[in-house]
Amino acid sequence: MEVNIEVYPFGIFAFHNDNLILKEEFKSGGEAASFILEIQKNLEKFIEKVREKVGEDIVIKRVKEDYSPQTFERAVELGVFEGKGKFREFIHSFFTEFAKLKIKGRYREDKIIIHLVNGIDELNRIINLLFERVVELYGLYFPEAVHKIQNPEKVVRIIAQDPSREAVASKIKIPTESMGFELPKEDLEILKLYARATVNLLNLKNTLTNRLKNLMSKIAPNLSKVATPMLGARLIASAGSLENLTKLPSSTIQVLGAEKALFRHLRKGAKPPKHGYLISHPLLRDAKKRERGKIARSLASKIAIAAKIDFFSREDRSKELLKDLEERIRRIREKK
Template sequence: MSLYLLFESASGYSIFQAHGIDEIGQNTEAVRNSVLDLTRFGKVVKLVAFKPFASALDALNQCNAVSEGILTDELRNFLESSFPRTKEGKKAKYSLGLAEPKIGSQISEVTKIPCQSNEFVLELLRGIRLHFDRFIDSLKLGLGHSYSRAKVKFNVNRVDNMVIQAIFLLDTLDKDINSFSMRVREWYSWHFPELVKIVNDNYLYAKIAKFVENKSNLTDEHIPALADILGDDDKAKEVVEAAKASMGQDLSPIDLINVQQFAQRVMDLSEYRRKLYDYLVQKMNDIAPNLATLIGEVVGARLISHAGSLSNLAKCPSSTLQILGAEKALFSFQGFENPWKYPKYGLIFHSSFIGRASTRNKGRLARYLANKCSIASRIDCFSESSTTVFGQKLREQVEERLDFYDKGVAPRKNVDVMKAAIESASNKEDDQMDVDEKPSDSAKKSKKKKKSKTENNVASPQPETEKKKKKHKLSEEPESEPASAKTNGADLESERKKKKKKQHEEADGVKDVQPTSEKKKKKKSKSKDDE
């Protein structure tokens, strides 16, 4: 006969099966010794089924019911689904061990499952309680997978990880392009040393080196092509003249081929760097448009990558954001020894605002700029709609503060600027909604107008009433007036006023005519009879 154990925990009901009972024997001391060793106890007891509780309140109710000896519907369904039904007149080949003997009688009566509760079962349950966390590793693993899935999904939705990788790759490409360009200059300078002083740009130097190849073959016919590359006719002529009087030594064809291939590699890296920069700008406008508008795409991406994510940057206070990237200077020995040597700015130093400020006001402007960057990052992180209105307004505030430090011009209040930003953002959303809803609304209105016209035409086949006649008279009277009175502007105004007065008087006359109907006459006659 196999033995099963019902164990109640805070997470749910679980059923364990006990193996090798005959080897251990029904001896409590042997069971106690096996309980302490997990490897030995794990061979004896194995998890068979588990049913989690719906909530903490459900767990409390289930535990109270078990302690009071009440069989709940959840426990009954769990036991019936876990154990096979026994036919009437036959004994079951299994038994269920319980810690509470009260509920055992309820289970055996309702579900016909034989139950037992003794010292041997209690010792096994004590061992299960001791090592229960080891038996439910799968539950912990499932929770870990769910958490990881949610974390990955969050990163995919925010897409800030792409910005972090792009800015890291952009920095790496800048270093590689600079080092490779220096190598091309040194390599090709053996053949054409004068070209270094004429062309300063790395990309143009590599392009010219690939185009020229051997300087001895360069003639005046190549000036237009060189002018197209350099964008300057004078520089193109200067390159040709320098090639004719060059002091460089000749290179073998194999060396020239290697130089050309390396120059082509530098050109390819430069073009890829430009495409990557465009990709970074697009991503920053999608993820953090206000931060990108305020401080620039590259500096904003550096702040996000240094903080770890956009949400981490939004959680940073402005004081932390101000020195983000200057941790080494902050925690240096000189900083602790001399507090006045603390850094005033970190990555935001690369912003154009800090460069435009005077030396005296750099720290003050850095503190103000960090405050605005913190606001912009929080708007980008927690707002549902993406807009650049707040970034533009915050940038205007920084410009005004810069003018205040330099010229003394008083800036606007933050409350007024934010109100204007909120109004402009709401107006943009309303305009978008109007554009989406205009065609449908106009179609509905036209249909309603057509229906109302048809209904009026069907419902009113009666002859024209006095009101309509009066209206026709009112409309005919302005036409019958002489046209000579419309020459002067003053006469026009006086005529308009007279027309309005006439219309009001006639309308009052129409109102006075209306109560002379038959029904009202009858009412008046009735009132006279009553008197």
């Protein structure tokens, strides 16, 4: 039996020689939008219902889809609507709900990764400024403590609890005598507030970093292990999405983050960059300068493969990729 199927915003209909076999009318614009958004899957289900109803094999001769507002006359012929007012109201609801579902469907977790990376970068800039401010100000009051601790984060965390010389000296085990200025109580309180604000930002940064690592392990396990979570996330952010990263050749991935140096090379003939963000990878960071170009190429190649695996299958093949990468780097280092 040959069957023609017609799909409209108000329903789906099956005909044999212009005789209606089966119909499903949509009760609301939201129901219609949900159905049409996944038309392929829902069409297969409807065809199965038609096959069950006629009780024999069917051949789908034609599938007509028309979602335009000019389908009012057909809606009247099929007995779905009588007045144009209700039809227009339904069509308006359909297009509104369809647009909402399309927008909602564009949500992808790699967009959250991009926001997390950018947020961590912004926090780093703010935290570094606050480190400088707090350490410099506290160095006027108790320079011996700053010299003894040296680590700005540790200085800030200690000051956030109690900035007085007595409290800090007892924690780091140094004498309370100091060549620093005497600061009034009000200024020490301001210093304490500065330090507490910095500690809060450090805690927020740690929270974002942990969330980023978990997300990367979930949606890009291969990229996370081959490139490290932070570097992998930065490459996704630079490309715009994981999908965009899969479309980039390894030669482009190699110089992501070095755009200024690349354009300087193209415009002024300066030396071409060997790497961009990849310099933060432990294999490159610890490599000899003359080896970095070759290692960067090998690393970029494996990152390109890892990104494709993550996007298209999410199968964890990181051990195989890392083994190949380590073997390649071993050969590079053995060459004189």
